[in-house]
Structures are given as structure tokens and as C-alpha cells.
Amino acid sequence: MKLSPVRAMVIALLFCAAIQGLVIYVLLQQPWTGLRVEPDALSGAVRVVAVGDGSPVASSIPLGTLLVAVQIEGKPMALPLTPALFLSPFFSATHADYRAYLQAQSDIYLALREKKSIEAISSSGQHYPLRAVPMTPWRAIPVKTWVFSLLFMTVPILSVFVWSYQSKKFAPLLLLYAGIGYYLFYMIGTLNLAKELAFSGVLAEVLAVIEFAFLGIYIFSFTVLFSYYPNRLINKYWLYGFGAFLAFCVMNFHFGWMDFYGHNFLIPSFSAFGFSTALSQFQVNASKREPVSRMAARMMQMSIIFPFFPIMGLYVLPLLLGAEPIISIHVVRILGIAVFMGVAVGILRFRLFEAEYWWLRSWLWLVGGVLVVFIDILFVGVLHLTQVYSLGLSVLVAGFLYFPLRQWLMGKVMPLDSQSVQAFLPTFSTLMGSAVFRDEFEQRWQEALRIRFQPLHLSVQPHAVPLAALADNGLHLDVPSLSGVNSYRLTGKQMGMRLFGKNNLKTTTSLLDIARIASNASERRHQAVLTERTRIMHDLHDTVGAKLLTLSHMLPTAKHKQAAQESLQTLRDMINLTLQKSPLTLGESLADWRLEAMERAEAANVELRWQVAPALERLELRPGQTIELLLFVRATLQQMMASATLQQLTVQFSLAEKQLCVRITAPDNPLAAVTHTLNFT
Numbered sequence: 001m002k003l004s005p006v007r008a009m010v011i012a013l014l015f016c017a018a019i020q021g022l023v024i025y026v027l028l029q030q031p032w033t034g035l036r037v038e039p040d041a042l043s044g045a046v047r048v049v050a051v052g053d054g055s056p057v058a059s060s061i062p063l064g065t066l067l068v069a070v071q072i073e074g075k076p077m078a079l080p081l082t083p084a085l086f087l088s089p090f091f092s093a094t095h096a097d098y099r100a101y102l103q104a105q106s107d108i109y110l111a112l113r114e115k116k117s118i119e120a121i122s123s124s125g126q127h128y129p130l131r132a133v134p135m136t137p138w139r140a141i142p143v144k145t146w147v148f149s150l151l152f153m154t155v156p157i158l159s160v161f162v163w164s165y166q167s168k169k170f171a172p173l174l175l176l177y178a179g180i181g182y183y184l185f186y187m188i189g190t191l192n193l194a195k196e197l198a199f200s201g202v203l204a205e206v207l208a209v210i211e212f213a214f215l216g217i218y219i220f221s222f223t224v225l226f227s228y229y230p231n232r233l234i235n236k237y238w239l240y241g242f243g244a245f246l247a248f249c250v251m252n253f254h255f256g257w258m259d260f261y262g263h264n265f266l267i268p269s270f271s272a273f274g275f276s277t278a279l280s281q282f283q284v285n286a287s288k289r290e291p292v293s294r295m296a297a298r299m300m301q302m303s304i305i306f307p308f309f310p311i312m313g314l315y316v317l318p319l320l321l322g323a324e325p326i327i328s329i330h331v332v333r334i335l336g337i338a339v340f341m342g343v344a345v346g347i348l349r350f351r352l353f354e355a356e357y358w359w360l361r362s363w364l365w366l367v368g369g370v371l372v373v374f375i376d377i378l379f380v381g382v383l384h385l386t387q388v389y390s391l392g393l394s395v396l397v398a399g400f401l402y403f404p405l406r407q408w409l410m411g412k413v414m415p416l417d418s419q420s421v422q423a424f425l426p427t428f429s430t431l432m433g434s435a436v437f438r439d440e441f442e443q444r445w446q447e448a449l450r451i452r453f454q455p456l457h458l459s460v461q462p463h464a465v466p467l468a469a470l471a472d473n474g475l476h477l478d479v480p481s482l483s484g485v486n487s488y489r490l491t492g493k494q495m496g497m498r499l500f501g502k503n504n505l506k507t508t509t510s511l512l513d514i515a516r517i518a519s520n521a522s523e524r525r526h527q528a529v530l531t532e533r534t535r536i537m538h539d540l541h542d543t544v545g546a547k548l549l550t551l552s553h554m555l556p557t558a559k560h561k562q563a564a565q566e567s568l569q570t571l572r573d574m575i576n577l578t579l580q581k582s583p584l585t586l587g588e589s590l591a592d593w594r595l596e597a598m599e600r601a602e603a604a605n606v607e608l609r610w611q612v613a614p615a616l617e618r619l620e621l622r623p624g625q626t627i628e629l630l631l632f633v634r635a636t637l638q639q640m641m642a643s644a645t646l647q648q649l650t651v652q653f654s655l656a657e658k659q660l661c662v663r664i665t666a667p668d669n670p671l672a673a674v675t676h677t678l679n680f681t
Helices: 005-028 095-113 143-151 154-165 170-194 201-228 236-255 266-286 291-320 329-348 352-381 387-413 421-433 438-453 502-554 558-578 586-603 623-641
Strands: 035-040 045-051 066-072 118-122 127-130 457-461 469-471 476-480 487-491 607-612 648-656 659-665 674-678
Touching (some): 005 143, 005 154, 005 170, 066 095, 066 127, 154 170, 170 329, 201 236, 201 266, 421 438, 438 487, 469 502, 586 623, 586 648, 623 648, 623 659
Parallel strands (some): 607 648
Antiparallel strands (some): 066 118, 457 487
């Protein structure tokens, strides 16, 4: 059954509310001392950060006190308070550490629940008695627990939103599984962070196993997603093997069959991260000739690299090495939300044309940050400069290196986007400057679009568009024609390597305005010239034409009358051709010329052979070129037919190296051949 997006969102909200309610219920059932502590990695102990007003330990333990252990009644030795007790249990290095974690949780919980004598021991050796009430009040739940729990509801809601719009596709379903798994993993982690000192041993163990299991679901769903979308890359049996490995890690975490080398969480976490990162790069490589899919793959790659590199390198790895994390757990959780946002954009392919430019700038930003850190470490470690001087010099040196490098990379990777309209104007002016007629301007406009954007295809669309617009996430750019009758669709910018973006819309609009101004100006100029030419031609027809007509009637001999009539006909042809508003195709003129030539040949008793190359039928000629050919053909035929011995004539029209070639030959007299060439470009 297909759920509507609204109904799916309502179900997602109810699910989140139920999980949130369950988490709050568990927290409210715990014994309450009013003591809030946070791990202190430098000392290996915990530090008091808050003491609740009206709590059993109110005003008894100063803020900032470093607590190293608790002494429980009936226990011969004090129980160390280590940072591991307040972290997720899967950060335990070995199974022995994990069992010690569960035992410590159980001992502290039972002492508080059964109201045994329990004392917190500070780093200075001072003892502070701890007392607890059976239930935790609402006000004792930390504010940040509420804030981050509500904030992280965006993960399942976003996953459900994507799935509801593309419920029949596999990729949104994988995102849904990953979102649910990560949300439940996060909420169990919230329980561990929000607890005061300890859970019961049974509850701590159940939560630890469930938390690690949901983490495995999240990792496996994302790995399958990156192997499947936007291209299917690897065989399903590899994924089965990876899924079996994750299932083994979960069961091994619970049953303690074996310890991994170094740290139990090191291999599962970094192997999954490395595998997904490699798959993301393979997806980018597999989408080289599909700009939309490639940008979707890049968006998903950024969703892995940019959030998870800080998470794994600045939080997880220091914890595995027993050092203090460089970033806090709250930063890690916010970065986890960014992962799902990026993947959702990649699956929905929402405004990917904007993400392409942002993707490159993000990489450049990362390179700049790494460059500053590297130079700072070099100055401090090698040159032994003070922190102030090293930081200032690092920023200065990085600036001199970063900005030229950024400019060079932008020009190399996205050369068309780095070219401004002003830089393209010389080429554009050269193209448009030689156009005269409106059809020529349309052809030059198409050529300008090809040169500027280098598309894979440029097709003419029968419908008009008022403004330039993007289509299919930037794969296509629809551009108005100069006449406004139809439009052009450009597909695949930079030979399919890039997507069209908003900057291209601005560039196209600017060039279109300039082209229309030039076309309209040329049209007005041409119209003025045509008006004046029409006036002159009419004057010639009314004066010279009238005199030639009168002369043809007054001449005494038929030969002279024929010459006057031919001159009059040539004048009329010149006037008609001169008044043409658009170029003529050669095929239209050749039909009239052949009819006239056949009449002359029949009168002279000469056999005429007329040969025209098929490619010349649609060749466009300007009026001046047409007049030039007409006069040549008419004068040459008249001259050659005057020979009494001539019995056969051949008129041949051909195309050679962008030149129109007209050759008139007489088999009876090979030396009388005449050739005329016309450069029609």
C-alpha cells in the first residue's frame, strides 16, 4: 500500500514521539542523586559539571571537583570512575573491559537503589557521601537531552519524506532503513549520555547490544546504498559477506568470542567507513558521462567525507587511542544529521546544478583548512615558533598559496563557469558582426551557444520559451530564439561533463539581449537600405525600362529589337533580385535559367545538357551573387550559340572547396570552354 507523503510524515512523527517517550520513561525510573559529571580524558577521571537544586547531594560537592572513584559499602576496593563508564559501551577496547563496564554499572546502580552507603572520592582524597531518591524528576533531565532529541528527529522524518516520494525505488528504502537504524542508535546513545551515574546491569547490557545492532543496520544500509546508487557496482554476494561480517561483530560483542586486534571497535568502524568512501569514489567514476548521476554521486560522496572525516579522525580515533576527543559528542551528532541531508539531496536530485559549484568550493575550503593546519604544525614543530607567530604566518603563507591555487583549479575544472560575459564578448561580437539577415542571426546565435557552453547536443524545440530555464536538474538549458517563435535545448554542458547552473541563466539572458539588439538594429538598417533600394529600382524601371521598351519598338531590325528586349529583361531581373528581402536558394533560380536556356538552344538548333549537383539545390545565395551568375550564364550561352558550327552545349554546376563552379563546354569545340567560380561563403 502506497502512503501519501502527509500520512507517512504523520506516522514518522508518531514513531519519534513514541521513542522519545520511551527514552524519557527510562530516565525517569532511575535513582536520582542530582550529580552531573562528564568524562575528563586528561586525568582519566570524571568532573562534576552540575549539582541539581533540591537534590540529595545539593551543596555537598563543589562544581569542578574531579572524582576518581566511588567506595561502596561491602566492597573491599573502591570502584574507579573512568570516562569509559560514561561513553557508549562499544568503545570498550576488549571484552574484559566491556564486562568490567557492565559490572561497574550494576554495582553503582544497586548501591543507589538499595540505599547502601556510597561515597565519591575526589582526586584530593576527600570523600563525599552520595544519596539518591528512587525516581528522577522531570526537571532533572538535561535541557540538551531535549534539544538534541528533538533536533535528531529530522533524520527519520527526512528519510520517510524521501521514501514517500519515491517509495517504489530501492535507494529511498535503503535510506529509510539507515535513518531508522541511526535514529534508534542515537536515542540509545542519548540514554547513556543523559544518565547520572549508572544503569542496572541488565538494562545496560540490553541497551549496549541493541545500540550496536542498530549501528550495524545503519552501516549496512548505507553501504548497500553506496554500492547500488546511482550505479550498481558490486555483486550482491560481496554485500552478503559484508552483512555477515557486521552480524558477527554484533554477536561477538555480546558473547565475547574473540577480541579484535588493537580495539574491538577499530576494525568494524574504520572498515565500514573506508568501504563506503571507496564506493562513493567508484560511483563518481562510473558516472563520468552522465552529469546528473555524477553530481548525485558527488553529493553523496560529500555526505560521507565531510561529516565522517571529522567524526572518525577527531572523535572516534582519539577515543580508541585513549586520548581526549578534539570535538565534542554534540558536534558529532550534528554532523550525523548533515550526512542524511546530503544523501537525501543526492537521491531526490534536488537542485543539483547548485550543488556542483558548491562541491568544488567545499573541496577547496577543505584544502585551505588542511594547508593552514599543516603549515602551523611545521612552524611550531620544526621552527619552534610561538603559537601566535606560527598561526599568523600560517594564515599568511596559506593565503599566498591557496588563492592562486583556487583560481587555477577553478579555471581548469570549470573553465566555462570562470569565463565572464565580458570575456566572451569579443568572440560573440565576431560571430554576430558578419550577420545580415534574421536567419543568419539565428544561425550565429546557435553557434554562439555552442561555443560558450560546448553542449553535447543542441536541438530546436517547436515551442517558444519566454526566458532561459533549466530542466532535469541542470542537464538541459532551454534558450529562447531571437525571433521568439521557437526555442533551443542544450544538453550536457562542457561535452556532458558539467550541469547547467544559475550563472548560465544570467549569462544566456545577457547574451540574448545583446544578440536581439544587434539583430533588430541590423533589421532596421536592412529595412532602410531596402526601402531606398526599392525607390531607386522603381525609378530605374520607370525611366530606363520605359526607354528600352520604346526603343525595342522603334528599332528597324529584328536583331536590334531582340537585343533591346534582352537588355530590358536583364534590367527587370536585376530589379526583382535586388528587391528580395531574404536569400534565394540556387534551385529556385536554376529552374528559370534552364527554361530560358532551353528556349535559346531550341531557337539556335543546339542540343543543351544541363547538369546540377544535388547538394546545390538548397544553397542560399545573396541577390548580388544570383545576379552575377545570371549575367554569366546568359552572356556566355548567347555568345557560344552565335557560332554556326556549334551543335551541343553542356552547362555544369558543381561545388568544390566552398566555391560554386559553373562550367559551360562545347564538345564540338573543346577550346571554347568557359568556367566561372563564385565564393558563396
